[in-house]
Amino acid sequence: MDETPASDPAPVVGMVGAGQLARMTSGPAAGLGICFRVLAAAADDSAAQVAAESVIGDYRSLPDLMAFAAGCDVVTFDHEHVPGPLVEAMEAAGHAVRPGSAPLRYTQDKQAMRQRLTELGYACPRHAPVSDLAGVTSFAAEAGWPVVLKAVTGGYDGRGVWVCGGPDEAAEVLSHGLTLIAEEYIRFDRELAILVARAPSGQGAAYPVVQTVQQDGICREVVAPAPGLAPGLAAHAQGLGLAIARDLGVIGLLAVELFETGGRLVINELAMRPHNSGHWTIEGAVTSQFEQHLRAVLNLPLGSPALASRYSVMVNILGGEDPDLRSRLTHVMAADPAVKVHLYGKPVRPGRKVGHVTALGRDLDQVRGRARRAASYLADGTEDEGDFR
Amino acid sequence: MDETPASDPAPVVGMVGAGQLARMTSGPAAGLGICFRVLAAAADDSAAQVAAESVIGDYRSLPDLMAFAAGCDVVTFDHEHVPGPLVEAMEAAGHAVRPGSAPLRYTQDKQAMRQRLTELGYACPRHAPVSDLAGVTSFAAEAGWPVVLKAVTGGYDGRGVWVCGGPDEAAEVLSHGLTLIAEEYIRFDRELAILVARAPSGQGAAYPVVQTVQQDGICREVVAPAPGLAPGLAAHAQGLGLAIARDLGVIGLLAVELFETGGRLVINELAMRPHNSGHWTIEGAVTSQFEQHLRAVLNLPLGSPALASRYSVMVNILGGEDPDLRSRLTHVMAADPAVKVHLYGKPVRPGRKVGHVTALGRDLDQVRGRARRAASYLADGTEDEGDFR
Numbered sequence: 001m002d003e004t005p006a007s008d009p010a011p012v013v014g015m016v017g018a019g020q021l022a023r024m025t026s027g028p029a030a031g032l033g034i035c036f037r038v039l040a041a042a043a044d045d046s047a048a049q050v051a052a053e054s055v056i057g058d059y060r061s062l063p064d065l066m067a068f069a070a071g072c073d074v075v076t077f078d079h080e081h082v083p084g085p086l087v088e089a090m091e092a093a094g095h096a097v098r099p100g101s102a103p104l105r106y107t108q109d110k111q112a113m114r115q116r117l118t119e120l121g122y123a124c125p126r127h128a129p130v131s132d133l134a135g136v137t138s139f140a141a142e143a144g145w146p147v148v149l150k151a152v153t154g155g156y157d158g159r160g161v162w163v164c165g166g167p168d169e170a171a172e173v174l175s176h177g178l179t180l181i182a183e184e185y186i187r188f189d190r191e192l193a194i195l196v197a198r199a200p201s202g203q204g205a206a207y208p209v210v211q212t213v214q215q216d217g218i219c220r221e222v223v224a225p226a227p228g229l230a231p232g233l234a235a236h237a238q239g240l241g242l243a244i245a246r247d248l249g250v251i252g253l254l255a256v257e258l259f260e261t262g263g264r265l266v267i268n269e270l271a272m273r274p275h276n277s278g279h280w281t282i283e284g285a286v287t288s289q290f291e292q293h294l295r296a297v298l299n300l301p302l303g304s305p306a307l308a309s310r311y312s313v314m315v316n317i318l319g320g321e322d323p324d325l326r327s328r329l330t331h332v333m334a335a336d337p338a339v340k341v342h343l344y345g346k347p348v349r350p351g352r353k354v355g356h357v358t359a360l361g362r363d364l365d366q367v368r369g370r371a372r373r374a375a376s377y378l379a380d381g382t383e384d385e386g387d388f389r
Numbered sequence: 390m391d392e393t394p395a396s397d398p399a400p401v402v403g404m405v406g407a408g409q410l411a412r413m414t415s416g417p418a419a420g421l422g423i424c425f426r427v428l429a430a431a432a433d434d435s436a437a438q439v440a441a442e443s444v445i446g447d448y449r450s451l452p453d454l455m456a457f458a459a460g461c462d463v464v465t466f467d468h469e470h471v472p473g474p475l476v477e478a479m480e481a482a483g484h485a486v487r488p489g490s491a492p493l494r495y496t497q498d499k500q501a502m503r504q505r506l507t508e509l510g511y512a513c514p515r516h517a518p519v520s521d522l523a524g525v526t527s528f529a530a531e532a533g534w535p536v537v538l539k540a541v542t543g544g545y546d547g548r549g550v551w552v553c554g555g556p557d558e559a560a561e562v563l564s565h566g567l568t569l570i571a572e573e574y575i576r577f578d579r580e581l582a583i584l585v586a587r588a589p590s591g592q593g594a595a596y597p598v599v600q601t602v603q604q605d606g607i608c609r610e611v612v613a614p615a616p617g618l619a620p621g622l623a624a625h626a627q628g629l630g631l632a633i634a635r636d637l638g639v640i641g642l643l644a645v646e647l648f649e650t651g652g653r654l655v656i657n658e659l660a661m662r663p664h665n666s667g668h669w670t671i672e673g674a675v676t677s678q679f680e681q682h683l684r685a686v687l688n689l690p691l692g693s694p695a696l697a698s699r700y701s702v703m704v705n706i707l708g709g710e711d712p713d714l715r716s717r718l719t720h721v722m723a724a725d726p727a728v729k730v731h732l733y734g735k736p737v738r739p740g741r742k743v744g745h746v747t748a749l750g751r752d753l754d755q756v757r758g759r760a761r762r763a764a765s766y767l768a769d770g771t772e773d774e775g776d777f778r
Contacts, residue, residue, distance in 0.1 A: 010438075010715070010734065027416025030439040033715065033732030033744070049399075050419040050441045205726075283697075286727050286749075301723035308672075308697065308749075326399070326422065334690035337594075338675045343422030345399065355422070360675075360697075 010035045011298055014068055015047070016059050017078025020344040020353070021274045021290075022047030024282070025078075028291035034298070038078070039068045047078070049345045062086050069095040076252055076297045077273050080107040081154070098200075098251040098297040099272045106248055107272050111152045111181045117267060120247050122240070124267050125259075126184040136170040136182055143184040152179045161217055186266055188259035192226050193277035195255045195289060196241035197296040197305075204245060205292065205302040206238035207285060212257070212277050218353070219276040221372070222314040224284055225307065227364055230263070237265055244270070253278070253293045276316070279356050281305075283340050284312030309360035313371040317355040320380030323348035325355070328381060332357075332374045339374045399424045400687055403457055404436070405448050406467025409733040409742070410663045410679075411436030413671070414467075417680035423687070427467070428457045436467070438734045451475050458484040465641055465686045466662050469496040470543070487589075487640040487686040488661045495637055496661050500541045500570050509636050511629070512655050514648075515573040525559040525571055532573040541568040550606055575655055577648035581615050582666035584644045584678060585630035586685040586694075593634060594681065594691040595627035596674060601646070601666050607742070608665040610761070611703040613673055614696065616753055619652070626654055633659070642667070642682045665705070668745050670694075672729050673701030698749035702760040706744040709769030712737035714744070717770060721746075721763045728763045 010033050015022045018040035026047060029036035039057050040048035048054040055071075057064030059082045066089070069075045074096045087101040106113040114127045126143045129152075130136050140147045149170060151160035160178075163185060164170040174180070191214060195207045211226035212219055226234070237258060245254040255275035257268040278289035287295075287303025295302050317325070325348055332341060336359070343355040355378065359371040376384040399422050404411045407429035415436060418425035428446050429437035437443040444460075446453030448471050455478070458464045463485045476490040495502040503516045515532045518541075519525050529536050536559060540549035549567075552574060553559040563569070580603060584596045600615035601608055615623070626647060633656075634643040644664035646657040667678035676684075676692025684691050706714070714737055721730060725748070732744040744767065748760040765773040 023419055026439070027419060030412055030416060030734075031729075031731045032718075033734050035438070048441070049424070050415070052437070052439050052441060052443075054441075286729075295722070300719060302726065303722070304727040306727070329421075330689060333684070333692070337691065338693040338695070340420075340675075342420045345419075345422055 011073045012037060012071060013294060013297065014039065014072030014075045015078050016065065016068070016075065016082055018045035018047035018051070018054065019078050020046045020346070020355075022078040023050055023344060024279075024288075024342070025274065025290040025294065026051045028288060029294055032291065032294060032300075034294060037068075037072060039064070044345075046344045046346050060086070062089055065090055066093060069093070069097070074098055074297050076293070077104075080104060080272065084108060100249065100251065103248040103250045103272060107270055109152055110150050111179075113270060114181065114183075116248070117244070120244075122244065122267055123265065125186050128182050130174075130180050130182040133167060133171050133174060136164070136174070137167055139182040140167075143182075146185045148183040148185050149173045149180050150183060152181055159217070186259045186261055186268075188261045188266075190226075190260050191268070192229070192237060192258040192260050192265070193222070193255055193275070194237045194241035194258065195253060195275060195278045195281075196238070196245050197253050197289075197292045197302050198242070198245040198250050199296045199302060200251055200299045201301075202246075203302050204242045205305045206241050207278065207281060207289070207305040208307055209234045209237045210277055210280070216351075218316070218318070218351070220316055220318075221368075222277050222280055223364070223368065224280045224312045224314075227311075229260075233260070233263065233265065240265065240267075252296045253289060276353075276356075279342070280312040280314040280358050282342070283358050284309050284314075284360055310362040311364045311367045312358055312360050313364075313368045314356055314358045315371040315375035316353050317343075317357065317375050317378045319348040319350050319352040319354050321350060322380065325378055328378050332377050335377075336370055336374055339370055341374065341378070400462045401426060401460060402683060402686065403428065403444075403461030403464045404467050405454065405457065405464065405471055407434035407436035407440070407443065408467050409435045409735070411467040412439055412733060413668070413677075413731070414663065414679040414683065415440045417677060418683055421680065421683060421689075423683060426457075426461060428453070433734075435733045435735050449475070451478055454479055455482060458482070458486070463487055463686050465682070466493075469493060469661065473497060489638065489640065492637040492639045492661060496659055498541055499539050500568075502659060503570065503572075505637070506633070506656060509633075511633065512653065514575050514655055514657075517571050519563075519569050519571045522556060522560050522563060525553075525563070526556055528571040529556075532571075535574045537572040537574050538562045538569050539572060541570055548606070575648045575650055575657075577650045577655075579615075579649050580657070581618070581626060581647040581649050581654070582611070582644055582664070583626045583630035583647065584642060584664060584667045584670075585627070585634050586642050586678075586681045586691050587631070587634040587639050588685045588691060589640055589688045590690075591635075592691050593631045594694045595630050596667065596670060596678070596694040597696055598623045598626045599666055599669070605740075607705070607707070607740070609705055609707075610757075611666050611669055612753070612757065613669045613701045613703075616700075618649075622649070622652065622654065629654065629656075641685045642678060665742075665745075668731070669701040669703040669747050671731070672747050673698050673703075673749055699751040700753045700756045701747055701749050702753075702757045703745055703747045704760040704764035705742050706732075706746065706764045706767045708737035708739050708741040708743050710739060711769065714767055717767050721766050724766075725759055725763055728759055730763065730767070 018038040037053040208225040213221040357374040361367040407427040426442040597614035599613040602610040746763040750756040
């Protein structure tokens with residue numbers, strides 16, 4: 001040891017993007033003694049409001065990305081919209097980018113994702129690139145109507161996805177001139193998601209499988225663990241997540257959205273970052289997904305993904321007509337002192353995710369009712385416990 | 390409603406002091422959508438490393454405090470060292486200071502605290518102001534040796550407290566010229582602590598009573614809930630905490646350190662801020678003490694203080710000879726994926742609190758062993774499970 005020993009400096013993790021995922025990563029970063037920095041579009045971005053170090057820049061600008069990466073030990077992402085060539089350029093310059101450009105490509109190009117997963121033998125909906133109505137009707141002749149058309153790049157939260165009941169609707173989508181892929185419409189029993197983490201060491205960890213409820217392509221509710229899921233199917237889903245992470249070379253988190261249909265699992269979407277289906281882990285798991293992502297990208301041993309409660313239900317708060325969320329916070333806190341509220345600091349716009357609530361407990365119906373009431377009241381002042389579907 | 394409705398702006402909570410308590414408050418502040426600001430002595434203070442808004446200033450300077458308070462909706466504290474007249478000046482200027490100068494006085498003046506609590510009928514050790522050896526020996530003639538001498542102001546973490554076995558030791562302490570109070574030495578069975586919160590609305594909430602283990606006046610270990618505590622005594626302690634908070638007019642958190650002796654509870658110390666005896670609440674309670682403090686000072690309904698796990702054990706990480714904490718983090722994380730590590734970003738100095746670990750579970754011996762091993766290894770690379778006493 002030196003005569004004047006000094007502490008190792010704290011590693012600097014830079015997250016490109018400053019939305020709620022980066023915001024919720026900042027707390028765990030402090031706990032791990034990590035220096036956490038975000039590349040924000042503006043000083044009032046959700047994460048820039050709370051992170052000690054925000055750099056204002058454009059994630060589509062190579063100079064901005066390179067300047068940001070230069071100050072970081074590891075670069076990671078709050079979203080998947082950084083153009084692939086810019087991710088490659090950061091890697092070529094020697095920066096540790098996690099996940100790297102090779103796996104990230106499969107979150108940015110749905111055609112490449114479907115093709116690669118199918119090559120690897122994973123169950124996907126039938127799919128084909130389509131460029132005109134003849135292509136769509138030809139695909140529909142095999143897969144049947146409705147046909148799902150997806151923009152190959154740029155979609156999220158239901159944007160870039162169209163369920164077309166027939167040729168007229170398909171023609172309307174085709175008229176926008178996007179590069180599209182056609183997919184078989186899966187008549188699912190329900191939607192599930194599996195969240196795993198993978199470190200450069202090769203270590204992997206899988207959270208319990210959750211059930212998700214989407215509405216208009218936006219995640220509304222997540223139940224952990226997925227109630228009534230056959231143990232064999234749960235183990236299969238966890239294995240699937242870990243195997244895909246390994247096969248694609250993912251470092252960090254990987255969320256795989258799944259359709260459960262007739263006892264089978266079919267892959268819907270991939271995300272390689274903290275994911276809405278994992279927000280429940282903040283209170284409901286021993287290690288939150290945000291801490292887990294930091295551990296993984298820093299090649300630290302992964303934390304336990306075990307449940308901390310019998311059931312956790314997370315419900316997103318979607319903006320309503322009245323933007324004054326905060327005035328309703330008091331009511332929600334008084335009505336249920338155990339519900340956990342997470343606000344994102346984002347201006348309220350109708351339909352926008354502006355926060356979420358999580359309830360925990362042993363009785364699923366009670367837990368779900370509590371989470372739904374709190375989220376509904378925060379959104380618009382009603383206490384709607386109705387099913388989202 | 391206005392035609393152009395706008396969200397309520399986020400309330401600004403300013404915390405004077407930027408140590409680990411402020412650091413650990415920043416995460417919950419983000420979750421509640423609060424704008425959290427710290428008054429730091431330096432830019433690399435523990436909380437200034439992670440808070441989005443740090444103001445550099447001196448907590449002993451009225452202009453610095455007034456400028457800080459001017460930008461805040463509520464001012465609160467990471468420590469009790471702000472001189473009383475300056476707190477009063479902030480209040481006189483109309484700032485919401487929580488807790489206020491009236492209750493804070495009892496954390497700053499041990500003589501006033503003992504006198505007021507005794508007047509109110511709370512069980513304290515026998516005590517008397519002393520200014521010379523004759524006073525101490527006269528006190529000892531009634532209370533017996535050893536006598537505890539305490540600096541009336543400025544002590545913390547065991548500083549300012551001397552256990553004197555006889556007149557020689559007392560004379561040595563007296564020679565420093567401090568204003569002192571003499572207290573009866575309590576032969577306690579164990580030390581307990583009760584943590585409560587109180588809001589301006591009058592609402593109070595009490596956490597389960599914990600057992601604390603102090604060594605050289607520094608908190609080493611906290612077990613929640615206090616094992617084997619008689620239910621009647623637990624309820625008495627919770628009532629005691631809530632009653633003292635009400636009687637002294639505390640807003641925010643109040644920690645009461647207690648001696649358990651022969652089935653009785655005797656009050657040792659008070660603190661009116663997040664407290665080391667409450668760090669376990671981050672994972673071990675439904676609402677962490679840091680979130681609870683924010684709710685209380687903002688007059689939001691208090692969160693549930695219920696246990697989230699059968700047992701929680703928190704062990705402080707004290708700096709050892711080797712400052713390189715981080716190199717040992719990997720081992721600890723790999724050895725126990727479920728132990729929760731909290732680092733404070735402070736340079737390691739022997740004996741200094743530089744972080745803590747918390748373990749949760751159903752078997753107290755196992756949980757305590759896990760927490761002790763992790764903290765010991767982080768401190769100095771050994772896995773000492775020995776008792777701290």
